Amino acid sequence: xxxxxxxxxxxxxxxxxxxxxxxxxxxxxxxxxxxxxxxxxxxxxxxxxxxxxxxxxxxxxxxxxxxxxxxxxxxxxxxxxxxxxxxxxxxxxxxxxxxxxxxxxxxxxxxxxxxxxxxxxxxxxxxxxxxxxxxxxxxxxxxxxxxxxxxxxxxxxxxxxxxxxxxxxxxxxxxxxxxxxxxxxxxxxxxxxxxxxxxxxxxxxxxxxxxxxxxxxxxxxxxxxxxxxxxxxxxxxxxxxxxxxxxxxx
Amino acid sequence: xxxxxxxxxxxxxxxxxxxxxxxxxxxxxxxxxxxxxxxxxxxxxxxxxxxxxxxxxxxxxxxxxxxxxxxxxxxxxxxxxxxxxxxxxxxxxxxxxxxxxxxxxxxxxxxxxxxxxxxxxxxxxxxxxxxxxxxxxxxxxxxxxxxxxxxxxxxxxxxxxxxxxxxxxxxxxxxxxxxxxxxxxxxxxxxxxxxxxxxxxxxxxxxxxxxxxxxxxxxxxxxxxxxxxxxxxxxxxxxxxxxxxxxxxxxxxxxxxxxxxxxxxxxxxxxxxx
Numbered sequence: 461x462x463x464x465x466x467x468x469x470x471x472x473x474x475x476x477x478x479x480x481x482x483x484x485x486x487x488x489x490x491x492x493x494x495x496x497x498x499x500x501x502x503x504x505x506x507x508x509x510x511x512x513x514x515x516x517x518x519x520x521x522x523x524x525x526x527x528x529x530x531x532x533x534x535x536x537x538x539x540x541x542x543x544x545x546x547x548x549x550x551x552x553x554x555x556x557x558x559x560x561x562x563x564x565x566x567x568x569x570x571x572x573x574x575x576x577x578x579x580x581x582x583x584x585x586x587x588x589x590x591x592x593x594x595x596x597x598x599x600x601x602x603x604x605x606x607x608x609x610x611x612x613x614x615x616x617x618x619x620x621x622x623x624x625x626x627x628x629x630x631x632x633x634x635x636x637x638x639x640x641x642x643x644x645x646x647x648x649x650x651x652x653x654x655x656x657x658x659x660x661x662x663x664x665x666x667x668x669x670x671x672x673x674x675x676x677x678x679x680x681x682x683x684x685x686x687x688x689x690x691x692x693x694x695x696x697x698x699x700x701x702x703x704x705x706x707x708x709x710x
Numbered sequence: 711x712x713x714x715x716x717x718x719x720x721x722x723x724x725x726x727x728x729x730x731x732x733x734x735x736x737x738x739x740x741x742x743x744x745x746x747x748x749x750x751x752x753x754x755x756x757x758x759x760x761x762x763x764x765x766x767x768x769x770x771x772x773x774x775x776x777x778x779x780x781x782x783x784x785x786x787x788x789x790x791x792x793x794x795x796x797x798x799x800x801x802x803x804x805x806x807x808x809x810x811x812x813x814x815x816x817x818x819x820x821x822x823x824x825x826x827x828x829x830x831x832x833x834x835x836x837x838x839x840x841x842x843x844x845x846x847x848x849x850x851x852x853x854x855x856x857x858x859x860x861x862x863x864x865x866x867x868x869x870x871x872x873x874x875x876x877x878x879x880x881x882x883x884x885x886x887x888x889x890x891x892x893x894x895x896x897x898x899x900x901x902x903x904x905x906x907x908x909x910x911x912x913x914x915x916x917x918x919x920x921x922x923x924x925x926x927x928x929x930x931x932x933x934x935x936x937x938x939x940x941x942x943x944x945x946x947x948x949x950x951x952x953x954x955x956x957x958x959x960x961x962x963x964x965x966x967x968x969x970x971x972x973x974x975x976x977x978x979x980x981x982x983x984x
Contacts, residue, residue: 552808554805573810621813
């Protein structure tokens with residue numbers, strides 16, 4: 461079902477390198493020695509059934525969840541170092557921030573949290589809002605925005621923090637078809653024009669097949685496959701490949 | 711980017727806390743209640759002044775602010791507990807905490823600014839209430855009711871508030887809001903009672919004949935900020951009674967126990983998975 465080589469570009473800059481990551485919740489092993497590499501300036505998708513450990517892995521990258529063994533490096537820096545987090549932005553499945561904040565307030569707040577200097581604030585905010593298509597809604601309160609618009613605010617809050625790696629957890633969940641298409645376009649634009657690395661946890665196989673460069677499939681905390689999207693043989697969809705891997709037919 | 715403490719980041723977190731907590735409906739409710747109280751105290755004391763002062767029993771005309779201070783002080787601790795429980799718990803429940811902690815922040819920066827922000831709100835609320843009361847009393851009978859003692863008492867209350875907020879935030883980490891509120895009330899009551907009971911005699915005297923209740927009381931008295939002591943100190947200042955406090959002992963004790971509480975809170979929060 462595959463052609464070409466697995467993702468092993470040792471000489472390129474990796475955005476994420478995870479080695480032997482173990483995470484236990486009591487006696488349950490959520491991550492069972494997970495190994496993963498994500499190339500810089502790429503769109504990478506982590507696929508897996510519910511409970512596979514996708515969100516746990518994503519949160520370990522951010523230090524929101526502690527792991528017991530192994531190590532994770534972000535652009536060469538261990539995740540235990542606070543500096544690593546300056547490079548990483550996180551968009552949860554449902555971006556929530558205080559509903560009484562306006563879009564502008566929210567962006568300005570995240571800028572401040574990331575220690576971005578005030579000198580070019582308005583210019584940067586303007587540019588970012590234009591990038592995510594929220595220029596006309598900048599004075600609206602978050603409580604009045606749709607889910608898709610909130611996701612865009614979430615992305616804008618990552619961009620003003622000048623993050624190189626964006627971690628998106630189920631970004632298409634709950635979006636209507638138009639919202640999904642717009643968000644896919646935004647992700648592609650971020651990679652192409654801003655040079656971002658985008659790591660996506662997703663169940664949306666068909667969406668991911670269209671936009672991702674590389675993918676990994678995990679189940680029960682273990683990586684079962686990690687490949688380039690181009691390596692799928694003609695006629696074999698990501699869905700076919702995923703199904704076969706998970707059901708152990710491959 | 712440097713990862714030493716950055717004042718601009720702390721300021722952003724602090725103002726965020728103010729913006730978040732100032733919308734509290736509880737705050738609005740208590741503030742409206744205070745305004746009502748100002749008028750009740752004003753007209754109530756005016757009413758009884760005639761009967762009491764005519765008999766030369768006592769001079770109440772200059773005591774309106776004192777009476778008002780005592781009335782609002784009744785729920786001072788309650789308001790601090792509400793904000794203490796809410797300041798971190800609401801972020802944990804809504805998912806904002808994980809978005810914030812995904813930023814390049816030390817977790818203790820976040821906790822410190824949440825506590826200081828909540829403390830500012832509670833303190834600001836009392837300050838505004840007292841000033842408003844002073845103004846209304848002045849307009850009503852032309853006397854200045856705001857004494858220096860009341861202002862000092864407010865600062866003592868600020869120390870009390872910060873300690874109660876820190877303690878409540880600690881308790882709220884692994885409990886739901888209602889249970890945390892009730893438990894924080896119980897703990898604060900135990901500490902206050904212990905502070906009153908053990909304030910005068912020395913430790914060696916108390917260690918004799920140790921029972922369970924006495925042991926709990928002594929632990930509460932020595933290991934936690936003395937909220938009961940600071941509360942009664944503030945009360946004594948306001949009423950003009952002799953307000954005696956051993957600053958050389960009590961201020962360091964307050965500082966050390968508060969820092970201890972904060973370190974424990976930071977440790978537990980750093981282990982929390984978001």
